[in-house]
Amino acid sequence: MSDYDLIVLGSGPGGYVAAIRAAQLGLKTAIVERENLGGICLNWGCIPTKALLRSAEVFHQMKHAKDYGLVAEGISADLNAVVARSRGVAKQLNQGVTHLMKKNKITVFMGEGRLAAAPTAAGLGKLEVNGETLTAKHIIIATGARARDLPFAKADGNRVWTYRHAMTPKELPSKLLVIGSGAIGIEFASFYNDMGSEVTVVEMMDRIVPVEDADVSAFLEKALKKQGMTILTGAGVEKIDLSATGIKAAIKGKDGKVVTSEFSHVIVAVGIAPNTESIGLETLGIKAERGIIAIDGLGRTNVAGIWAIGDVTPGPWLAHKASHEGVIAAEAIAQALGNKDVHPHAMDKANIPGCTYCHPQIASVGLTEAKAKEAGYTVKAGTFPFIGNGKAIALGEAEGFIKTVFDAKTGELLGAHMIGAEVTELIQGYVVGKTLETTEAELMATVFPHPTLSEMMHESVLAAYGRAIHI
Amino acid sequence: MPIEIKMPALSPTMEEGTLAKWLVKAGDTVKSGDIMAEIETDKATMEFEAVDEGVIIAIAVPEGSEGVKVGTVIATLAGEDEDASAVPVAETAKPAPTPKPAQAEPVEARTPTVAQSASTSSARAEVGKDGRIIASPLAKRIAEQKGIDLKAVKGSGPNGRIVKADVDGAQPGAAPVAAAAPSAAPAVTPDFGIPYEAEKLNNIRKVIARRLTEAKQTIPHIYLTVDVRLDALLKLRGELNQALEADGVKLSVNDLLIKALAKALIRVPKCNVSFAGDELRKYARADISVAVAAPSGLITPIIVDAATKGVAQISTEMKALADKAKAGKLQPHEYQGGTASLSNLGMFGIKQFDAVINPPQAMIMAVGAGEARPYVVDGALSVASVMSATGSFDHRAIDGADGAQLMQAFKDLIESPLGLVA
Numbered sequence: 001m002s003d004y005d006l007i008v009l010g011s012g013p014g015g016y017v018a019a020i021r022a023a024q025l026g027l028k029t030a031i032v033e034r035e036n037l038g039g040i041c042l043n044w045g046c047i048p049t050k051a052l053l054r055s056a057e058v059f060h061q062m063k064h065a066k067d068y069g070l071v072a073e074g075i076s077a078d079l080n081a082v083v084a085r086s087r088g089v090a091k092q093l094n095q096g097v098t099h100l101m102k103k104n105k106i107t108v109f110m111g112e113g114r115l116a117a118a119p120t121a122a123g124l125g126k127l128e129v130n131g132e133t134l135t136a137k138h139i140i141i142a143t144g145a146r147a148r149d150l151p152f153a154k155a156d157g158n159r160v161w162t163y164r165h166a167m168t169p170k171e172l173p174s175k176l177l178v179i180g181s182g183a184i185g186i187e188f189a190s191f192y193n194d195m196g197s198e199v200t201v202v203e204m205m206d207r208i209v210p211v212e213d214a215d216v217s218a219f220l221e222k223a224l225k226k227q228g229m230t231i232l233t234g235a236g237v238e239k240i241d242l243s244a245t246g247i248k249a250a251i252k253g254k255d256g257k258v259v260t261s262e263f264s265h266v267i268v269a270v271g272i273a274p275n276t277e278s279i280g281l282e283t284l285g286i287k288a289e290r291g292i293i294a295i296d297g298l299g300r301t302n303v304a305g306i307w308a309i310g311d312v313t314p315g316p317w318l319a320h321k322a323s324h325e326g327v328i329a330a331e332a333i334a335q336a337l338g339n340k341d342v343h344p345h346a347m348d349k350a351n352i353p354g355c356t357y358c359h360p361q362i363a364s365v366g367l368t369e370a371k372a373k374e375a376g377y378t379v380k381a382g383t384f385p386f387i388g389n390g391k392a393i394a395l396g397e398a399e400g401f402i403k404t405v406f407d408a409k410t411g412e413l414l415g416a417h418m419i420g421a422e423v424t425e426l427i428q429g430y431v432v433g434k435t436l437e438t439t440e441a442e443l444m445a446t447v448f449p450h451p452t453l454s455e456m457m458h459e460s461v462l463a464a465y466g467r468a469i470h471i
Numbered sequence: 472m473p474i475e476i477k478m479p480a481l482s483p484t485m486e487e488g489t490l491a492k493w494l495v496k497a498g499d500t501v502k503s504g505d506i507m508a509e510i511e512t513d514k515a516t517m518e519f520e521a522v523d524e525g526v527i528i529a530i531a532v533p534e535g536s537e538g539v540k541v542g543t544v545i546a547t548l549a550g551e552d553e554d555a556s557a558v559p560v561a562e563t564a565k566p567a568p569t570p571k572p573a574q575a576e577p578v579e580a581r582t583p584t585v586a587q588s589a590s591t592s593s594a595r596a597e598v599g600k601d602g603r604i605i606a607s608p609l610a611k612r613i614a615e616q617k618g619i620d621l622k623a624v625k626g627s628g629p630n631g632r633i634v635k636a637d638v639d640g641a642q643p644g645a646a647p648v649a650a651a652a653p654s655a656a657p658a659v660t661p662d663f664g665i666p667y668e669a670e671k672l673n674n675i676r677k678v679i680a681r682r683l684t685e686a687k688q689t690i691p692h693i694y695l696t697v698d699v700r701l702d703a704l705l706k707l708r709g710e711l712n713q714a715l716e717a718d719g720v721k722l723s724v725n726d727l728l729i730k731a732l733a734k735a736l737i738r739v740p741k742c743n744v745s746f747a748g749d750e751l752r753k754y755a756r757a758d759i760s761v762a763v764a765a766p767s768g769l770i771t772p773i774i775v776d777a778a779t780k781g782v783a784q785i786s787t788e789m790k791a792l793a794d795k796a797k798a799g800k801l802q803p804h805e806y807q808g809g810t811a812s813l814s815n816l817g818m819f820g821i822k823q824f825d826a827v828i829n830p831p832q833a834m835i836m837a838v839g840a841g842e843a844r845p846y847v848v849d850g851a852l853s854v855a856s857v858m859s860a861t862g863s864f865d866h867r868a869i870d871g872a873d874g875a876q877l878m879q880a881f882k883d884l885i886e887s888p889l890g891l892v893a
Contacts, residue, residue, distance in 0.1 A: 345629070410616065412609050412635070437607030437635055 004030045004136040006333055007127050009113045009279065012039020013046075014310030014322030015142030016097055021330035023104035025339055030136070031106055032113035032129050037097040039144055041319040043090050044164050049187055051086035052167065053357050056194035060359065067396055077195055079172050086167065115139065115280030119305030138305050138333045141286075141293060142326065143279055145272040145311035150179065153240040153268055159247050160240065161267045163188065173197045173265035177249055179237050181208035183356040185269030186220075190358035193229050200230040200263070202237055202251055209356065213368040213417035215383070215403060220419060223360055223399060240266060274312045297346025299329035307333065321352050353431045355424040360400050363427035365434060366415030369405050378408040380440075382464025384456045386420045388471050391451040397421035402460040404430070411439030416460075422453055429457055440465060474523045474548040478532075480541045481510060481517050482803030488512045489674060490545060493534045499527050501548070508534075508545070511674055515770070515806070516799040525549050537674075606633035613638045675768040686830050690746075691866040694825045697878045701841045701856040704888045711892070715783055724841065725761070725815050726786040730891045732813050732836050733757040733777035735880035742877040743810050745831040746868035760809030760829060761789065763796045770796050771829060773809045782892060817841060823859035833865035834874070836881065 005027035008015045015031060016038065022029045036043040055077075065072035101108050111130040119125035124135035147162035149155060155162045166188045174197065178189040181203035193199045201208060201224075207217035208224075208231060221231050234254040241248045246264040253259060274291040286301050286308075287294045293308040295301055301308050307329045310322030324347050331344035356362040372379045386392040386400040400420020407414055416430040433443055440461055448458040462468045478488065489511040495501055501521040508519045525548035532545040539545065604621045606614070610633045614621050619641045626633040672680070701724070708722055715722070736743040736757040745752040757778045760771035772792035774785055795801045811833070814826045817840035826837035838860045846855035860881060864874040884890050 343629075345627075410609060410613050437609035439608045439612055442608050 003124060004028050004107075004134065005337060006030070006138045006140065006330070007032065007113075007125075007134055007136040008140045008142055008326075009115070009127065010039065010142035010144055010275075010310075011037045011097070011108075012142060012144045012310060012322060013041045013319040014144070014326045015039065015140065016100070016326075017323040018140050018142060018309060018326030018330045019106045020100060020104050021327045022333065023106050025330065025334040025342065027330070027334060027337065029104075029106045030109060030134060031101065032109045032111065032127065032134075034110070034112045036094055037101065037108065038090075038094050040146075042093045042097065044167060046319050047093055048086040048090045048167055049163075049191070050357060051089040052082060052191050053187065053359075055082040055085065056191045057359065060194050064396075077172075079169060079195070082195075083168055109134070112278075114278065115141075115284050115286075115306070118284045118303045125305050137337065138307065140299070140326070140329055140333075141276075141279065141301075141306065141308040141312055142310050142322070143275040143312055144322075145274045145317060147184075147268065148271045148273045150237070150240075150268050150270060153179070153237070153266065155268055159242060159265055161265060163267070163269060166192075166267050173263075175246070175263045175265075176200070177202065177237075177247070177261075177263040177266040178269060179266060180269035180271070181205075181210070181231075181233075182269060182271070183209070183354070185267065186356060186358045188267050188269065189229060190224070193224070193227055194359060198228075198230075200232065200261075202232045202235050204234070204236050206234045208233060209362060211354070212356075212362055212364055213403060213415070214370055215401070216362055216364070216417050216419045219401065220358070220360070220362065223419075224358075227359075272311060272317055276312050297328075298332040298344055299325055300332070316349070316352055316354065318352065318354060321347070321349075324352075348435075351431060351434050353427045355427065357424060360397075360420050361423045362419050363423040364415065364417045365427055365431050366413070367405060368415060368417065369403070372405050372407070372414045377414060379414070380406040380408040380464045382406075382460045382462065382468065384459040384463050384468060384471060386453075386456065388459065389451075389453060389456045391453050391455070392421065394451070395421060395453075402426075402456045404457075404460045404464050406440055406461075406464050411441060413438060413440070413443065416457075420453075426454055426457060429454060473528060474525060475544045476507070476521075476523070476546040476548060478539045478541050478543045478545050479510070479519060481512050481519075482807060485512050485541055485803075487538045487540045489537045490532050490534055490539050491516055493530060495527055495546075497527050497529055501525065501527060511799075512803070515675075515801045515803070517802070523548055604633065605631065606638075607635065609635050610638045614641075617641070673767055675765075675770065679768055682830065683827050686828050690828050690830065692825075692828060693864045693866040693869075693871055693874060694861055695864065695871070695874050695878050696823060696859055696861040697882050698844075698857050698859050699882045699885050700846065701858055701885065704885050705841070705856055707888045707892070711782070718783070720783045720786055722782055722786045723789075724817075725813075726782055726789055727888065727891055728815065728836075728838060728885070729759050729761060729774055729777050729785055729789065729813055730780070730782050731881055731884040731888075732811065733759050733774075734884055734890065735877050736811055737778045738880045739873065739877040741873040742834050742864065742869050744833050744868050745810075746833055746865050747831065751868055754810040757811065758809045760806075760812040760832070761792075762812060762814040762826075763793050765796045765799065767799055770801065770806055771809065771812055772796050772801055772806050775808075811835065813838070817858065823861055825861050826863050828863050828865055833868040834877070835863050837861045837863065 006022045006029045008019045008031045011031050011033035019029050019031045041047065059077055062072045062075045109129045113127050113129040116128050117126040119137055124137060125139050127134045127139060153160050155165065157165045163184050172195055173192060176192050176197045176199045178185045178199060178201045181201050186209055189199050189201050207214065208221050209217050225231055232251065232253060236252050237249050238252050238258060239250040246262060247266050248260055248262055249266065250258050250260045276288060276291045276293060281288055284303050284306060286303050286306055292314055293301055293312050295308050295313050299307040299309050309325035309329050311317045328344045328347060331342040335342050350366050353363060353365040367375065369379055369381050381403060383401050383403040387398045392398050397420065403417045405415040406412065413434050418427060443461040448455045459468045459470060490508060491511045492509040495507050501507060502524045503522055505521045506518045507521050509516055510519050528547045528549050530546050532539055605626065606621055613635060619638055621633055624633050624637050624641050627637050628634040704727055708724065708727060712721055740753060743754045743757055756776045758773050758775045759777045760773050762769060762771050774788055777785055792805060809832060812829045812835040814835060815838045816824060817838055821839045823839045824837050826835040828835050839858055841856050841858040843854050844857040845852055846857055862874055862878050
């Protein structure tokens with residue numbers, strides 16, 4: 001039997017979540033994966049990097065044991081063991097997804113899938129995998145994305161790395177060049193810097209983590225420089241030559257001068273490219289622009305019965321966005337198949353949080369102060385520093401701040417921007433508030449527990465209205 | 472899971488109703504199809520059937536409750552395989568979530584539109600049992616700032632919650648359709664100390680008040696009166712009734728007038744219309760709403776496509792509808808719609824009157840009593856059976872000359888009535 005209600009092509013955080021939600025709704029569901037269940041996120045992305053960064057964090061703390069009145073001597077890092085731990089974490093979660101597929105009675109096909117026909121009134125949609133033809137009433141494309149290459153710096157895994165190579169290093173780069181300061185670039189820069197590499201980050205824009213609030217970028221740049229990193233903004237790598245001992249990179253600086261420097265390794269983190277070349281988009285006439293599939297709020301493509309979610313669709317390219325889109329699409333499909341109890345709503349992209357696990361961490365949601373002003377809002381912004389928070393001082397993490405941005409007219413929480421310890425765990429408080437459309441009044445009226453870092457969120461809101469207590 | 476039984480929307484426009492009578496009580500076992508309650512809507516009393524099966528744990532809304540919003544939990548059932556006693560009764564007291572906006576969502580996967588925006592529920596503003604409007608704090612504040620009445624806003628959030636996007640698009644001062652019509656009653660009715668008994672308005676009376684106020688205040692009426700000779704029609708009716716006696720059919724004059732109005736509307740299609748804001752709807756069929764005096768108030772059951780129906784069929788249908796109307800058992804589809812109306816007060820000896828148009832229709836025919844009157848026939852005074860008929864027309868949609876043509880056609884069909892049975 002190969003007639004499915006739904007086939008999901010790709011088992012990343014978008015695909016496998018969509019499949020589980022569909023199965024929960026009683027759809028006969030199959031999933032097709034060419035490499036590892038769980039996709040990049042779980043095997044080669046979010047999760048294993050967090051494992052690496054945790055090692056780096058512990059290492060960093062050990063080196064600063066003295067600050068806490070502790071003695072740690074003869075500290076060193078075993079890179080192989082650090083990587084092995086990271087791989088172990090990925091493996092454990094991969095098995096978790098395998099179990100979830102089984103539990104939800106989702107049929108898994110390992111192999112490269114290719115769309116052969118769209119579902120029509122006359123017949124089911126077709127998808128080929130391993131020479132077999134599967135048929136389904138609906139198909140979700142969730143094939144994700146990969147690292148974008150620089151034309152002059154094709155990743156070889158030897159000296160020129162993508163995130164993927166950077167995750168399983170055989171040796172610690174002595175002198176590392178990171179091209180691009182988005183979330184991926186800055187996380188690896190932070191990891192290798194903590195592990196002991198000499199790191200240089202090159203960013204084309206005038207500031208690092210350019211999607212974040214300008215205050216966050218400035219704070220991070222200062223913090224990373226203090227940790228010994230070299231940061232070149234407004235700069236571009238023009239050329240990379242392989243040498244016997246590493247690479248030679250010609251970097252054009254802010255002043256327009258090109259300087260050639262030697263590095264042992266380079267990580268290219270200049271964005272991602274969707275995996276949509278060989279999956280049959282053209283065969284079915286699915287509309288895409290530069291490989292990015294056009295969808296509506298529920299994930300429908302221009303071809304009936306074909307849906308797309310996650311990194312193959314317009315950004316932000318984040319795992320949690322893909323998962324959420326997966327749920328919406330699965331519910332919309334169940335609804336199309338007659339389920340009257342589901343009411344999928346399109347996601348509001350302004351409410352998708354972003355987290356970067358560099359050291360210090362960054363987290364944000366919604367509009368930056370500058371973007372809010374650009375959008376025509378009269379802005380009320382409040383900032384509260386970690387140094388004013390008891391818990392932060394007790395933790396020995398007094399570096400960072402929390403900033404909230406409100407519409408002065410309506411009190412709408414337009415955005416929140418944080419940098420500092422554990423902020424990736426704090427941001428969700430604002431995301432819930434934003435999704436529920438709270439105004440400053442409800443946030444002010446909320447009781448925040450003491451002593452926690454979350455008190456800074458409260459203070460930041462109060463600060464926007466000139467009412468902060470501890471500053 | 473206990474099953475929540477909610478106040479049903481028994482007609483497309485129903486927003487609230489009166490829970491007239493419970494036919495079941497807590498502890499009863501109901502199965503699908505059982506009549507659970509009688510619910511009085513704005514036009515009729517209807518029976519409410521159970522869809523789910525199980526034991527009734529609690530009745531949340533007592534009988535006689537007025538203004539029960541659609542979607543309010545009115546009772547709670549324990550599912551089939553559940554122990555009814557184990558389910559907390561308190562659950563039933565919660566205000567209900569929104570009516571399911573099922574059909575409003577663009578679910579047809581065969582016709583996707585790229586870049587089409589989010590599906591939105593078409594639920595009306597969700598109003599809890601306590602009158603609380605379910606809206607986000609931000610939506611409430613924006614509404615307040617813009618002077619928007621949240622009761623008028625449809626919520627597109629989960630369970631019909633009103634969110635920012637809903638009020639961003641709303642116009643200041645926007646009010647619900649119902650409230651948009653000018654209030655039917657003066658704000659305060661002065662009390663001059665005259666003894667009186669206050670009777671609460673039933674839903675039907677409220678709707679009559681609202682709709683007729685709306686009609687008189689928004690529709691510029693034009694009235695055209697003709698005298699119509701009835702002798703030929705009465706003669707034909709006598710013959711038809713004789714012929715149809717065996718079938719148990721007894722035609723009334725009104726049955727023939729329904730047919731005459733329908734045929735006249737088909738002959739003069741400019742009068743078979745609705746004025747709908749920026750467009751004029753020209754109907755392809757004449758559905759005649761016939762005013763019936765029911766104990767609870769005026770109601771207008773409809774003879775659909777009366778122009779093509781035989782008079783015997785019209786008569787049979789009309790009798791059934793009138794009986795149902797008097798018993799308050801008309802179904803919404805039996806009284807909602809219609810392209811024009813007929814009102815006859817002849818049985819009370821009324822000579823002539825001007826009726827109020829029943830919106831969104833654009834005309835109503837008011838007929839008085841047929842009576843022997845002095846009448847000039849072929850230049851000589853004689854006596855004839857004559858009635859006066861007055862058409863009220865929506866002058867926004869229908870010009871005087873077109874209305875006059877309709878009156879002419881109506882008169883011709885009655886005076887040469889074989890056209891009614893052809």
